[in-house]
Amino acid sequence: MIATEISIETAIRIAYLLAAICFILALRGLSSPKSARSGNLIGAGGMLIAVGMTFSHGIHNLVYIIPAIIVGIVVGVPAARFVKMTAMPQMVAVFNGVGGGAAAVVSYSEFIHSSDVHSFAIYQIVEVLLGVIVGCVSFSGSVIAFAKLQELMTGRPVTYPFQQLINGIVALGILALAFAVIFSPHTSFLLVIGILALLFGIAFVLPIGGADVPVLISLLNSFTGLAVAASGFALNNTLLVVAGTLVGASGTLLTQMMSKAMGRSLPNILFSAFGSVTATSEGASAEARPVRSSTPEDLAVLLAYARKVVIVPGYGLAVAQAQHTIRELSDELKKRGVEVFFAIHPVAGRMPGHMNVLLAEANVPYDELKEMDEANPEFSTTDVALVVGANDVVNPAAHDSPGSPIYGMPILHVDDANAIIFLKRSMRPGFAGIENELLYNPKTTLLFGDAKDSLTKLVSAVKAQ
Amino acid sequence: MNIDIIGLLTVFVLSVFVGYEVISKVPSTLHTPLMSGTNAVHGIIIIGSIDILSSSHGPVQIALGVIAVFLATLNVVGGFVVTDRMLEMFSVKKPSVKSVEKTEESPKQ
Incomplete structure (x- = not known):
């Protein structure tokens, strides 16, 4: 009897x-394009092994466990399968958040399951606390x-009076x-700590705006990893510690790489209420200045x-779901012997690499996508730079106005090109809420309208040439 | 008990280093899929959730356990499926960033 017990324990x-x-x-x-997909499958395999093995030793309450898992699958798979590619970033945020929530509930439960919490050693209580606090945030x-x-x-960043002070008080209260x-x-x-931590999570994210949200999601992702590791300590489960810590560490590194790709430091992103000052001071003068707009036929x-x-x-x-139309335009131009490529800013779309995914979905060949460092020297020999629904990533304020x-x-040094075409819905500033000088550049022509509509018109106008 | 915590701490510290080293060089193209992939990995909290629900007694504990298992399941399946969908987009094409030869025009749809 004892022998089999040991062997099951060992097997687990x-x-x-x-x-x-x-x-x-x-x-x-996942760190290399060649092996990324198989990497993900190996991860899923590991998960399957771990879950399967967990069921192998005297599990109770199966009547609750199985339905909870089934409902999770029934809700999760279609949500992940059918969400639009453009909505991917917020989907990652959701799946990250639920993981953090689960870690918080597990740590809290470990505490209330104990018949005598006074027997907990200090380090055990600290483990529980970390799991609850970080998971809730x-x-x-x-x-x-x-x-x-x-x-x-x-x-936009949400700011209110005494924001830092209020956050500080909540944090002190938790402590x-x-x-x-x-x-x-x-x-x-x-329980009160958990509720305060939930409030702190909200207060922490509110002042972070616009283009910084993806970096934030990556940071929260590593938080969840740490919360899982803390639960692992509380449950005395090595695998939770390993997996949680792996995510915590690699997530932190990834967060740093992302903020570096945006040329900003992490503290700057977290504590500077990005964009709020400039948006208000320049907003008023924006409408009055003349811009040059044109028709699809002329631009074609x-x-x-x-x-x-x-x-x-x-x-x-x-947003306009115009990936396929833009590929049609590039095909049409190539047919006429025009050299075409796509210049992809590291944070084009809303997450690093997001735009590559969207264009790949539209069957744009991989070798036509050039990353920023590769694309920038090319602009000086470019006849036309066609900017579709991008704004902040081509804004010259990033290198000539230190206050921005x-x-x-x-x-992307679009202003080096001979001519610039902007497809824009309106004169509204971009995601970061900053006015773009490039729109008033004499080389620039604007075509207003929904990106997909404008592109469709451009395609047929080019065909007519 | 003290032996356990030291063992876990050892594992923790080593995992920090492995986590840092293992993704040292990632092209920015893969930042999003990597984030999503690590997101799926912390879904491992599902085994903690199952353990907790398994040892639950009474409606409050069971309700909390059910919530944990449900949330963790969402994390696991959502994480892996979303990541796979992102990467699917890459693998249709030549997956190397700098493919030397011109890729043949990929079949429409």
């Missing part, structure tokens, strides 16, 4: 080790990030209660007789 540990190896290989695979923060990206609320729980373990204290001539056209796609292209919130962000 070995299976968890295998799963941990799978997760490490998955992360490594990640959950509510992700919900707000989702609401911002889904445009359920304004994407004070945490000490109270350590010295006098009460579940009601822990410009494009059709160019030698080299560079297309700069942005989020507006994705995007100052220092690497941009």
Whole structure:
């Protein structure tokens, strides 16, 4: 009897080790384009091993466990399968948030399951506290990030008087209660801590606006990893510690890489209420200045007789679902012997790499997508730069106006091209809420309208040439 | 008990280093799929959730356990499916960033 008990325990540990190896290989695979997809499958395999093995030893309450899993699958798979590619970032936010929520609930439950919480050692209470606090912050923060990206609320930074002070007080409250729980373990204290942590997550995300939200999601992702690791400590489960920590560490590194791609530091993103100052001071003067706009027919001539056209796609292209139309335009131009390529800013779309995914979906060949460093030297020999639904990533304010919130962000040097065409819905500033000088440049022509409509008109006008 | 915590701490510290090293060089193209992939990996909280629900007694504990298992399941399936969908887009094409030879025009749809 004892012998079999031990062997099952050993088998579970070995299976968890295998799963941990799978997760490490998955992360490594995901870092390179060739192995990314198999990496993801290896990760899923590891997950399957771990879950399967968990069921192998005396599990109770199966009547609740199985339905909960089935409902999760029934809700999760279609949501993930059928969400539009453009809505991917907020989907990642949601799936991250629920993980944080689960970690918080698990840590909290571990605490209330104990018949005698006074027997907890201090380090055990600290483990529970970390799981609850970090998990709750990640959950509510992700919900707000989702609401911002889904445009359920304004994407701009939300600021109010004494914001830093209020955040500070909430944080201190959490800390004070945490000490109270350590010295006098009460579940009601822990519950209040959880609620305060949820509030803190909301307050933490509200002032972060616009283009910074993806970096924030990546940060919350690593938070969830740490919350899972903390639950692992509380449950004495090595696999939770390994997997959670892997995500926490790699997520932190990824967050740094992302903010570097935007030319901003992480503290700057988190604490500077991005864009709010400039947006108000320049907003008023924006409407009065003259811009040059034109018709699709005129612009088609410009494009059709160019030698080299560079297309700069942005989020507006994705929103209008115009990926396929833009490919048609580029095909049409190529048929006429025009050299065409796409210049992709690292944060084009709403997440790094998001635009590559969208264009790949529209069957734009991979070698026509050039990354920023590769594309920038080409603009000086470019006849026409066609900017579709992008704004901040081509805004010259990033290198010539030190006061601008995007100052220092690497941009595409569209202003080096001989002519610039902007397809825009309106004169509204971009996601970061900053006026773009380039629109008033004498080389620039604007075509107003929905990106897809404008592109469709351009395609037929080019065909007519 | 003390042996356990030291063992876990050892695992924790080593995992920090592995996590940092394993993704040292990622092209910006893959930042989004990588974020989504790591997101799926922390869905491992599902095994913690199952353990918690398994040892639950009484309606409050069971309700909390059910919530945890449900949320964790969403995290797992959502994470892996979304990541796979993103990467599917890449694998249709030549997956290398700098393919030297001209890619043949990919079949329409």
